[in-house]
Amino acid sequence: MTVLNVTINGKTMEVAEGTTILQAANAAGIEIPTLCHHPALKDIGACRMCLVQIENMAALQPACSYPVIDGIKVETHTPRTLEMRKFVLEMLFSERNHYCMFCEMSGDCELQKQAYAHGLAHWTYPTPNPKLQVDASRTYFIMDHNRCILCRRCIRACGDVVGNHTLGMMSRGAKTMVTADMDEPFGDSTCVSCGTCLQVCPTGALVDRRSAYGGRNKDVDTVNSACTFCSIGCRVNVITRNGRPLRVEGDWDGHNQGVLCLAGRFQPLETGRRRVTTPMVKRDGALEPATWDEALAAVAKGVQAAVPGKIHAWVTAATLDQPMDAVVETFRGKFGGDVKTLEAAPPPGETPNGGAMKDIDTADLVLVVDADPLTEHRVLGYRIKRAADNGARILVCADGDNSMADFAHEAFPLSKLDWALASVTTAERPVVVYRAAMDPRLRAKLAVIKAVCIPLHAAANAARAISLGLNNEADGDAEALYILLEEQALTPEQREQAHKAPFVVMHACYVDDVDGLADVVLPAPLWYEREGTFHNIEGKSERVRPAAPPPEDIWSETSVLQQLSLRV
Numbered sequence: 001m002t003v004l005n006v007t008i009n010g011k012t013m014e015v016a017e018g019t020t021i022l023q024a025a026n027a028a029g030i031e032i033p034t035l036c037h038h039p040a041l042k043d044i045g046a047c048r049m050c051l052v053q054i055e056n057m058a059a060l061q062p063a064c065s066y067p068v069i070d071g072i073k074v075e076t077h078t079p080r081t082l083e084m085r086k087f088v089l090e091m092l093f094s095e096r097n098h099y100c101m102f103c104e105m106s107g108d109c110e111l112q113k114q115a116y117a118h119g120l121a122h123w124t125y126p127t128p129n130p131k132l133q134v135d136a137s138r139t140y141f142i143m144d145h146n147r148c149i150l151c152r153r154c155i156r157a158c159g160d161v162v163g164n165h166t167l168g169m170m171s172r173g174a175k176t177m178v179t180a181d182m183d184e185p186f187g188d189s190t191c192v193s194c195g196t197c198l199q200v201c202p203t204g205a206l207v208d209r210r211s212a213y214g215g216r217n218k219d220v221d222t223v224n225s226a227c228t229f230c231s232i233g234c235r236v237n238v239i240t241r242n243g244r245p246l247r248v249e250g251d252w253d254g255h256n257q258g259v260l261c262l263a264g265r266f267q268p269l270e271t272g273r274r275r276v277t278t279p280m281v282k283r284d285g286a287l288e289p290a291t292w293d294e295a296l297a298a299v300a301k302g303v304q305a306a307v308p309g310k311i312h313a314w315v316t317a318a319t320l321d322q323p324m325d326a327v328v329e330t331f332r333g334k335f336g337g338d339v340k341t342l343e344a345a346p347p348p349g350e351t352p353n354g355g356a357m358k359d360i361d362t363a364d365l366v367l368v369v370d371a372d373p374l375t376e377h378r379v380l381g382y383r384i385k386r387a388a389d390n391g392a393r394i395l396v397c398a399d400g401d402n403s404m405a406d407f408a409h410e411a412f413p414l415s416k417l418d419w420a421l422a423s424v425t426t427a428e429r430p431v432v433v434y435r436a437a438m439d440p441r442l443r444a445k446l447a448v449i450k451a452v453c454i455p456l457h458a459a460a461n462a463a464r465a466i467s468l469g470l471n472n473e474a475d476g477d478a479e480a481l482y483i484l485l486e487e488q489a490l491t492p493e494q495r496e497q498a499h500k501a502p503f504v505v506m507h508a509c510y511v512d513d514v515d516g517l518a519d520v521v522l523p524a525p526l527w528y529e530r531e532g533t534f535h536n537i538e539g540k541s542e543r544v545r546p547a548a549p550p551p552e553d554i555w556s557e558t559s560v561l562q563q564l565s566l567r568v
């Protein structure tokens with residue numbers, strides 16, 4: 001590694017070749033103001049807020065995109081740099097409509113913060129007050145062009161980080177606008193509503209509908225946790241105020257590199273479903289609210305009436321380790337029944353694995369087999385698209401409609417897997433992504449090729465379910481059936497099969513799942529109220545932390561199962 005000397009504000013330090021002046025300054029604790037810079041994005045030097053004075057150079061230079069040269073001497077806060085930064089701010093404020101008192105970002109806005117820091121108490125230049133469009137065509141967030149400073153963070157996030165390339169720039173000069181595709185309304189565009197652009201926007205131009213005006217950063221609580229809505233297990237920050245979840249943000253330090261999909265960022269907060277808030281027991285054919293004591297007594301009675309060995313449990317493989325273990329201990333260990341998962345599990349046979357998300361970044365070939373990551377494991381799908389941008393060859397081998405096939409260099413039906421595998425053998429750093437529950441004979445073919453393999457499971461914690469020997473094979477003859485459903489829903493076939501059991505207990509979050517089926521309903525905490533661990537796509541144990549306490553009458557699933565075990 002080549003080491004370079006740099007002197008910033010009289011302080012000399014050594015940095016690695018390729019380090020920018022901004023990075024060197026930050027490492028030395030010297031703050032240079034920025035607007036278009038974001039640590040997760042490539043710098044483009046668009047805003048000129050970070051201008052610095054370099055010895056023997058006439059023009060000021062942008063620190064974010066200027067690499068350190070050996071022996072360079074930099075001053076960051078000269079009267080000239082301060083004057084230029086103030087001028088940049090004055091121009092930005094005069095260009096569009098920044099009325100902070102009406103803006104949802106007021107208090108958290110990076111532009112406003114710099115305005116205060118540079119003594120802007122009023123508009124220096126007349127503002128033309130252009131009436132710019134507010135595009136509210138997307139379900140979860142809004143684009144207000146009046147607040148946009150054209151920093152292009154959103155465009156770089158969409159293109160370089162997510163690999164989606166929906167956003168771009170249209171027109172020139174004062175008429176420049178952020179645009180989607182060929183100037184489509186954002187809601188009609190190829191936008192996948194992952195919300196990465198929203199997360200990087202420094203102003204009130206991109207607005208989250210749900211959390212807008214819900215509280216400034218100083219008013220809210222942030223809890224680091226993990227998304228359990230698919231087996232990628234993205235790291236998230238859950239933002240709450242007074243126990244109410246406002247929004248979910250991606251954790252830049254997670255294996256997902258800050259990226260989420262709409263199923264993890266937006267949809268869990270907007271279910272519109274009626275929650276089970278109290279235990280319920282069926283009386284005279286209808287479910288009625290009950291105390292925990294009554295509900296647990298009813299479960300114990302129903303279980304004790306069943307023939308031993310015919311007390312079975314179904315568990316969603318999206319649940320955390322602790323409730324899954326408790327179900328297995330109670331129903332298999334104590335009652336001698338079967339425990340199965342609601343989601344498809346890999347049939348017996350080798351499940352080649354060992355790959356990590358970062359392997360996709362360096363792959364020269366990615367083969368997707370019998371899976372559609374852009375539909376079911378979206379953040380991994382985005383990562384594959386990004387790999388394609390970086391030169392990786394993408395092959396898809398799957399039957400039926402497949403969103404990933406639209407971005408593939410070649411697509412094959414599953415019957416041509418051998419052809420696809422022949423291409424893998426010619427690659428230097430191949431990665432194979434496949435549906436874990438696919439035909440074990442095809443899986444066996446993957447096990448013998450020289451490639452990093454990533455199995456895609458049907459639910460977040462399927463890895464734990466497999467290690468406990470659980471699968472989703474039919475058990476048929478339950479006389480008492482306990483279902484740990486949480487936020488999931490039964491398929492029509494599963495509902496029909498559950499109906500055959502004379503006694504059904506449902507441990508669930510939502511009323512519409514339990515109606516007409518359960519004899520006893522036990523309320524389950526929601527995803528942001530749970531605490532525990534699960535195993536993500538990389539096989540790593542991920543910690544889930546509660547961002548808000550559950551309502552008073554909702555206990556943790558493990559407490560309920562312990563109580564149940566004590567009563568039977």
Ligand code: SF4
Pocket residue numbers: 097098099100101103104105106107109110111112147203204205
């Ligand atoms: S985007 Fe920032 S500077 Fe512009 S109005 Fe909103 S708070 Fe003020």
Ligand code: SF4
Pocket residue numbers: 147148149150151152153154155178197200201202203205206
């Ligand atoms: S929408 Fe936000 S992130 Fe995008 S260019 Fe405008 S200010 Fe920057």
Ligand code: SF4
Pocket residue numbers: 227228229230231232233234256259260261262263264265377378379380
């Ligand atoms: S890819 Fe999966 S884990 Fe990540 S945010 Fe989407 S649903 Fe959650």
Ligand code: FES
Pocket residue numbers: 033034035036037044045046047048049050051062063064065
């Ligand atoms: S932060 Fe350097 S030019 Fe914008």
